[in-house]
Amino acid sequence: MFSKNPSSPVPRPDRLAGSPVVGRGSQWWLVTGSGAILSTDPVFTGELDRFAAAMAAADQAVAELRADRGRR
Numbered sequence: 001m002f003s004k005n006p007s008s009p010v011p012r013p014d015r016l017a018g019s020p021v022v023g024r025g026s027q028w029w030l031v032t033g034s035g036a037i038l039s040t041d042p043v044f045t046g047e048l049d050r051f052a053a054a055m056a057a058a059d060q061a062v063a064e065l066r067a068d069r070g071r072r
Contacts (some may be wrong), residue, residue, distance in 0.1 A: 017055055021048060 015022050015031075021039075022029045028039040028048045039045050 016048065016052055023048075023052065 020031050022031050022036070029036045030039055030043050039048070
């Protein structure tokens with residue numbers, strides 16, 4: 001259900017890219033208006049971990065580009 005290597009933390013946004021998926025601590029939750037359910041499928045949560053890491057890397061790259069543009 002979680003990253004196989006707990007020593008390498010994956011950034012956990014409150015809501016993953018506007019989706020109904022929320023990261024809390026080392027857990028992924030599927031959230032609806034009527035409640036939430038813990039995601040326990042290791043394949044699915046592994047993909048969520050990878051997607052969250054890719055989103056964080058993209059956000060970092062954009063921040064670096066903006067900072068570079070601001071220095072010109």
